[in-house]
Amino acid sequence: MPKPDSLQGSLDLLVLKILSRRPRLHGYAIMSAIKDWSGEVLRAEEGSLYPALHRMEEAGWIRAEWVTKESGRRARIYDLTAAGRKQLDAEESRWEAVTAAVNRVLRTV
Amino acid sequence: MSLGSRLANVFRGDRLSREIDEELRSHIAEAVEHGRDPAEARRAFGSAIRHSEESRDIRIVAWLDSLRADTIFGWRQLIKRKVTSAAAILSLALAIGACTSAFRLIDALLLRPLPVANPDRLFALYREGTGFDGKPQTFDAWAYPDFRLMRAAVKDQAELLAISYAERTDVAYGSDQEIEKAYLQYVSGWMFGSFGLRPAVGRLFTENDDQKPGAHPYAVLSHDYWTRRFGQDPNVIGRTLRMGERLYEIVGVGPERFTGTETGIVTDIFVPTMMHPAAIRDDSTWHRTLAVLKPGVAIEPVRAKLHATSRAFEQERAKGFTGMSRKSIDRFIDQTLLLEPAAAGTSGLQKDYRVALAAMGMLVMLVLLIACANVANLMTAQAAARAREMALRVSIGAGRWRLVQLVLVESAWLAFLAAVMGAWFARWSAPFVVSRINPPDNPARLFLAAGWRVLGFGTALTVGVMFLLGLAPALRASAVKPASALKGGEDPRSRGRLMHALIAAQVAFCFLVLFVAGLFVATFDRLSNRPMGFSPERLLTLNTVAQRSQPPVFWDQVAEHLRSVPGVETAALADRPLLDGYGSNSFISVNGAPPTEVLAYFRSISPGWTGTMKIPFIDGRDFREGDTAPGVAIVTEAFAKQYFNGENPVGKSFERTARHVRYQVVGLVRDAPYRSMREPILPVAYVPLHSVDANGAMQPIREATFIVRTFSSNPLALASTLRREVPRAQPEFRVTNIRSQEELIRAQTVRERLLAMLALFFAAVALLLAGIGLFGVLDYSVLQRRREIGIRMAIGAQAGDIARRVTADVFGMVIAGALAGLGLGLASVRYIGALLYEVKATDATMLALPSIAILAAALLAAVPAVIRAVRIDPVAMLRSD
Numbered sequence: 001m002p003k004p005d006s007l008q009g010s011l012d013l014l015v016l017k018i019l020s021r022r023p024r025l026h027g028y029a030i031m032s033a034i035k036d037w038s039g040e041v042l043r044a045e046e047g048s049l050y051p052a053l054h055r056m057e058e059a060g061w062i063r064a065e066w067v068t069k070e071s072g073r074r075a076r077i078y079d080l081t082a083a084g085r086k087q088l089d090a091e092e093s094r095w096e097a098v099t100a101a102v103n104r105v106l107r108t109v
Numbered sequence: 110m111s112l113g114s115r116l117a118n119v120f121r122g123d124r125l126s127r128e129i130d131e132e133l134r135s136h137i138a139e140a141v142e143h144g145r146d147p148a149e150a151r152r153a154f155g156s157a158i159r160h161s162e163e164s165r166d167i168r169i170v171a172w173l174d175s176l177r178a179d180t181i182f183g184w185r186q187l188i189k190r191k192v193t194s195a196a197a198i199l200s201l202a203l204a205i206g207a208c209t210s211a212f213r214l215i216d217a218l219l220l221r222p223l224p225v226a227n228p229d230r231l232f233a234l235y236r237e238g239t240g241f242d243g244k245p246q247t248f249d250a251w252a253y254p255d256f257r258l259m260r261a262a263v264k265d266q267a268e269l270l271a272i273s274y275a276e277r278t279d280v281a282y283g284s285d286q287e288i289e290k291a292y293l294q295y296v297s298g299w300m301f302g303s304f305g306l307r308p309a310v311g312r313l314f315t316e317n318d319d320q321k322p323g324a325h326p327y328a329v330l331s332h333d334y335w336t337r338r339f340g341q342d343p344n345v346i347g348r349t350l351r352m353g354e355r356l357y358e359i360v361g362v363g364p365e366r367f368t369g370t371e372t373g374i375v376t377d378i379f380v381p382t383m384m385h386p387a388a389i390r391d392d393s394t395w396h397r398t399l400a401v402l403k404p405g406v407a408i409e410p411v412r413a414k415l416h417a418t419s420r421a422f423e424q425e426r427a428k429g430f431t432g433m434s435r436k437s438i439d440r441f442i443d444q445t446l447l448l449e450p451a452a453a454g455t456s457g458l459q460k461d462y463r464v465a466l467a468a469m470g471m472l473v474m475l476v477l478l479i480a481c482a483n484v485a486n487l488m489t490a491q492a493a494a495r496a497r498e499m500a501l502r503v504s505i506g507a508g509r510w511r512l513v514q515l516v517l518v519e520s521a522w523l524a525f526l527a528a529v530m531g532a533w534f535a536r537w538s539a540p541f542v543v544s545r546i547n548p549p550d551n552p553a554r555l556f557l558a559a560g561w562r563v564l565g566f567g568t569a570l571t572v573g574v575m576f577l578l579g580l581a582p583a584l585r586a587s588a589v590k591p592a593s594a595l596k597g598g599e600d601p602r603s604r605g606r607l608m609h610a611l612i613a614a615q616v617a618f619c620f621l622v623l624f625v626a627g628l629f630v631a632t633f634d635r636l637s638n639r640p641m642g643f644s645p646e647r648l649l650t651l652n653t654v655a656q657r658s659q660p661p662v663f664w665d666q667v668a669e670h671l672r673s674v675p676g677v678e679t680a681a682l683a684d685r686p687l688l689d690g691y692g693s694n695s696f697i698s699v700n701g702a703p704p705t706e707v708l709a710y711f712r713s714i715s716p717g718w719t720g721t722m723k724i725p726f727i728d729g730r731d732f733r734e735g736d737t738a739p740g741v742a743i744v745t746e747a748f749a750k751q752y753f754n755g756e757n758p759v760g761k762s763f764e765r766t767a768r769h770v771r772y773q774v775v776g777l778v779r780d781a782p783y784r785s786m787r788e789p790i791l792p793v794a795y796v797p798l799h800s801v802d803a804n805g806a807m808q809p810i811r812e813a814t815f816i817v818r819t820f821s822s823n824p825l826a827l828a829s830t831l832r833r834e835v836p837r838a839q840p841e842f843r844v845t846n847i848r849s850q851e852e853l854i855r856a857q858t859v860r861e862r863l864l865a866m867l868a869l870f871f872a873a874v875a876l877l878l879a880g881i882g883l884f885g886v887l888d889y890s891v892l893q894r895r896r897e898i899g900i901r902m903a904i905g906a907q908a909g910d911i912a913r914r915v916t917a918d919v920f921g922m923v924i925a926g927a928l929a930g931l932g933l934g935l936a937s938v939r940y941i942g943a944l945l946y947e948v949k950a951t952d953a954t955m956l957a958l959p960s961i962a963i964l965a966a967a968l969l970a971a972v973p974a975v976i977r978a979v980r981i982d983p984v985a986m987l988r989s990d
Contacts (some may be wrong), residue, residue: 027132028139046140047155050133051163058115058167075139076132 011052013095014042014062016088019062019080026075027053053078063088119177124700125168129161139872175511176518177893181521190491194523200878204477205570207871210956211470212566213539217302217555218373218459218466221562222452224366226305226623227401232408233451234259234269234415238444241437241694241708248444249455250274250394253382259398262418266406270297273396275374279654279845281351288654289842290336291377293352294369295385301329303401309335311346311361321382322388327381328357331369334377335362340745354657355384368556370399370451371547374456393424393476399451404806408448415447431766433684433696434704435610458553462546464863468941472625472868473783475618475877477570481577482611482618482884484523489608490889492516492582499589509587516586520579528571535567545863572731581607608886609918613926617964619879620930623959624950625941626865626872631948631955633865636858642781643687644723647678648850649824650686651815651831655841658809661799663839668715670709670838671817678818682715682798686720686814688853692784692791697763699752700930707751710783710791711736713798718776721816729759729776737807738796739770743781748792763794771798786857787946816850824849866945880966887919887974898978899986908979915978916971927960934959937977 018033018093019025025033031049034042056062064076080088118125133154140150154160187194187400194816222228231250240246253271260269273295274550278289281479292825298319306313318325328350330339330858348358369376401690402411413979420442427438453459492499499512539557546553585607653667664682671680685691692707742763749758762773772794782788800808815835819827828847855862898911938950948955 026135026139028136028143030260031136032143046136046150046153047133047157047160050129050160051167054129054164054167062187071142073135073138074131076128076137 010095011049011087012056012093015049015052016061016084016091017079020085022086023079024067024077028078029105030078040088056084059087060084114487115168115170116173119173122169122174122177126165127160127163129168130157133157133161165358165924167825168283175514179515180522182515183522186519189523193487194869196881197523198526198530199482200874201477201484201523201574202530202534203874205475205527205531205567205574206538207473208470208477208570209531209535209563209567210539210542211466211473213535213563214542214555215466215470216418216562216566218555219453220885221461222835223304223370223372223454224364226405228452229450230402230404231451232400232402232448233455234400235449236419236444237447239440241441241696243440243706248394248448249397251387251396252391252394252399253388253396254391255419256396256398258422259415259418262414263400263411266411267402268299268303269398270300270399270401271396271398272296272300272305272370273382273385275369275371275376278352279843280378282348288845290845291338292369292374293378293380294371294376296379297384298325298381298383304367306364306367308361309364310343311359312361313361314379314381319383322383325383326355326357326380327360329363329379329863330359330363331359331367331379333368333375338377338917352378352380357384367417370397371456371458372454373553373555375455375694376785377727384561385502391422397455399455400448404961410449412446415448418823419446420444431769433766434706435901437696437706458546462941464656464941465860468625468944469864469867471491471937472622472871475622476871476878477574478577479615479622479875479878479882482573482579482615483878483885484520485581486608486611486886486889488516488578488582489522489585490885492586492895493889495586496589501585505588512587512589515573515637516583517579518584521575523578524571524575527574528567532567535757542863542867545859547859562698584800608889609922612882612886612919613922613929615879615882616923616926616967617929619875619931620927620959620963621933621937622875623872623962624930624934624955625937627859627955627958628938628941628945628950629864629868630946632944632946633858633861635947636786636861637854639782640676641854642724642779644848644909645854647819647822647824647959648722649688649817649819649827649831650848650850650853651816651817651835651844652846652848653810653835653842653844654812655810655816655839656843657841658811659839659841660809661807663841664798664810664813665715667835667838667842671831671834672814674827674830674834676763676820676830678820678953679716679717680817681717681721682817683814684814685817686848686850686853687712688782688784688786688857690857696766697752697794698766699761699763701764705752707792708767709748709752709763710793712783712793713800714743714793715796715798718795718816719743719776721818722781722938724778724781727777728757729774731776732797736775736797736799738798738800739765739768739772741775741797742772743776743778743795745778745790745795746792747780747790748794749777751792786854860944861946876962876966879963880970882975883919883923883970887971888918888977890919891974891978893980895981895986898981899983902981903983903987911978912975915975919971921966923963926965929955930959931956946984 014034015030018030018037022029022033027049028107031046053062053064053102057078061081062078063081064078068073068074077087137147137150137154139148140153151157157753193645195587195716213623223231233825234251236248238248240248251271256271257270263269273293275294277290278293280293281288296314298314299316301308302315308329310517311329313328318327325621330345335341335345345359346361347361350359351357357378363379368378382388382396385395387395400415401410402408413772421446423442427442430438433441449455489626502512502515503509539846543553543555543557545741655663668680668682671677692710692712694710696704696706697709698704714732716734719731727746729743732743744758752758752763753761757777758774759777760774762771764771778795781793783791783793798810798813801810817827817831818823821827825847832844832847835842892916898915901911901914935950938945
């Protein structure tokens with residue numbers, strides 16, 4: 001099973017991407033989305049998702065609000081901001097550049 | 110979210126923590142709802158505390174948050190120990206307030222630049238040499254013709270300004286017969302321009318207003334005077350005022366903050382130098398000279414040029430000197446011209462109080478250090494009590510810096526609260542001290558604006574105090590070794606060493622304060638108990654002016670009239686009262702010998718003056734009606750000793766050499782202080798007030814002083830009556846100032862009284878603080894060693910032995926501190942020598958008094974601790990732990 005380390009640098013990208021497709025998700029749902037959409041390959045240490053979310057919130061890429069669910073429990077749901085959308089574009093192109101470069105190396109050797 | 114929200118989060122930290130925790134909990138709950146095993150979900154989640162801390166640190170300014178927590182914790186610590194905290198804050202507040210006051214005074218008098226353009230390029234001209242009395246002296250008075258030559262000599266490098274000494278003069282407005290007092294200064298017409306000043310109303314002088322002697326009867330009022338006297342009435346322009354026998358037209362008002370260049374006096378009226386009666390005389394030095402250097406000009410070449418010019422002027426002038434010995438003339442020529450920075454103005458008050466203020470500043474600084482040592486000791490003792498708390502904090506992961514911060518924040522609380530109270534104290538005390546400089550009828554006026562400079566000083570002082578208090582205990586706390594502290598160990602002696610060192614320092618400072626205070630008090634005591642040679646009780650002096658000079662007989666008639674006023678015992682006339690600070694002198698020659706090198710001092714008196722003053726005759730007679738000057742003289746014992754080898758001079762004669770006039774000695778009287786209480790007895794000759802010129806014509810008198818001895822023990826009760834009676838006898842006469850002789854004497858000892866009073870107060874505070882400090886340390890050491898004492902008592906130690914053990918270390922420190930203080934005291938005396946009068950630092954009493962006081966305080970402070978030590982019950986003590 002990949003260690004959380006393998007997510008380093010791409011966790012922000014994944015969270016932003018997921019939120020751009022599916023607005024208004026809480027932490028657990030984001031985590032589940034990462035797991036499901038990656039075909040259960042990518043998996044974060046669940047708790048470390050939250051400091052990352054809070055950091056992105058401080059950076060102004062996402063915003064949060066509390067909602068009350070039918071069960072009466074409160075949940076904190078996240079949404080992409082305009083700055084987050086821009087950040088997503090930047091991260092995405094950076095990721096593509098990096099993977100393209102890595103692929104080139106793999107093909108050449 | 111931004112820095113703003115992170116800052117805001119600091120102040121809603123609890124809510125933030127709750128929200129983070131709730132979100133994390135909701136994650137687990139969600140997992141369980143999705144059918145996962147709660148234990149597995151928690152494991153997958155990782156350390157909830159770590160994640161929540163991490164999130165918290167992201168969403169908050171972490172250092173500020175910890176500071177907030179420590180601030181609250183520190184406040185609670187203070188509140189927990191109300192009495193000790195209050196005592197610490199009060200003593201610090203007093204000391205900080207006193208330091209701030211001292212700084213305000215020093216700043217206002219000596220440091221703050223004048224509100225003129227380029228004060229940093231302003232210099233005052235001095236001459237350093239040997240006075241006519243043979244002592245080294247510095248003069249700042251200049252004659253105008255000399256000034257004019259110097260100004261021309263350096264006109265490319267600097268602008269010179271002639272500015273007279275501010276003088277208290279009589280002013281009358283228009284036809285108004287009421288005379289009032291105002292400060293007058295004669296200034297160069299171009300002064301305002303050179304200073305870059307603009308008028309508030311009307312115009313200021315220019316060079317054209319200062320051309321021909323007596324030709325520019327214009328006056329400029331200072332803004333302060335305009336406000337005080339005229340309520341800022343703009344119609345004041347064009348009004349006339351009379352000073353002496355001359356009328357002046359008011360042409361303008363100066364800018365708001367400019368009060369002249371004589372710091373400590375607010376000039377009311379400026380007039381051009383050409384209006385001064387001695388404007389073109391080369392033998393009258395009546396003004397200061399200031400130089401405004403042009404930008405980029407070096408000082409030394411300008412000084413050399415001025416020196417050469419002035420020296421040539423005096424050499425030329427000295428050719429006309431007669432009646433002076435060669436040596437006196439050489440001494441007079443041989444002076445060095447100096448340029449001293451005058452950014453803060455230049456005044457007699459600065460000269461008189463520079464050293465005094467520095468000494469007071471040092472004293473209050475020492476008191477502050479003593480107070481700091483006290484509180485630092487207190488905090489060290491408390492840190493000992495909290496060693497376990499600190500150790501616990503370290504072991505659960507608090508960083509060392511966090512502990513330093515914890516202790517420093519506590520001392521910051523103390524320093525801050527003390528600073529706030531101290532500021533309030535300084536607000537009140539600085540004006541209080543200023544009001545006690547100078548006699549009440551002529552107060553010093555210093556602008557004690559509480560500006561950025563004072564605020565900066567106060568802040569720096571507060572921060573300094575915070576570190577003095579907190580740094581040692583803070584570092585100690587941070588160096589705590591959890592293992593040994595939690596076991597209850599740690600060497601108690603290392604802490605004791607710091608406290609003992611502080612005690613020694615405290616005692617040393619306290620000794621110094623007491624010692625200096627003792628010198629000041631002794632000085633004041635000796636000055637005020639100086640033998641007077643006359644009886645100052647019940648004496649009034651009435652400075653009186655006639656509108657025009659009047660024949661002497663008219664003056665005699667007024668004196669005669671005053672004698673008939675009920676309540677008056679006797680009255681006489683003199684040119685001035687004794688001890689008003691002024692004198693006139695000249696060289697004399699006895700039996701046709703060459704002129705003496707020692708100056709003789711003169712005072713003009715009427716018949717009956719010696720009787721009114723109660724100066725006893727040794728031989729000869731008083732003046733009679735018809736005696737005139739020159740002609741006869743009454744001389745003092747010191748005069749006889751100086752010029753007649755102590756022989757009885759009655760019947761002999763001397764010549765006043767500068768005027769070539771002879772006096773025959775008709776009486777010999779006892780000595781009396783002449784112009785100043787601090788001076789040694791001078792050789793004085795009394796001559797008749799009635800004087801005749803070379804042709805024998807009687808000289809009219811414009812100004813003189815009536816000396817009145819009253820029956821009442823409060824002579825001032827008669828003041829208003831006498832003020833009325835003088836013009837009733839002669840309508841031309843006006844009394845301009847009434848002072849009792851005792852007031853004049855007091856005015857001479859104002860500085861000494863002030864220094865003695867303040868020093869005594871701070872000595873008491875220092876002694877009290879040092880005593881409290883000693884008590885605290887002794888008490889603490891008993892508390893620390895109570896187990897050891899219990900064991901000693903259990904195995905049979907006597908009470909005396911216990912007392913000795915408990916106090917020995919501390920008394921060693923007291924002795925060491927006192928010796929250090931003694932050394933400091935003896936070393937510092939030469940800096941304050943100018944403030945002392947007939948007191949020697951090495952006097953046994955001067956050294957014994959502080960020693961005894963400190964020893965007594967130490968003994969008193971030791972009593973409670975010793976009692977506590979010998980009352981320890983060994984059984985209870987050994988059981989308790």
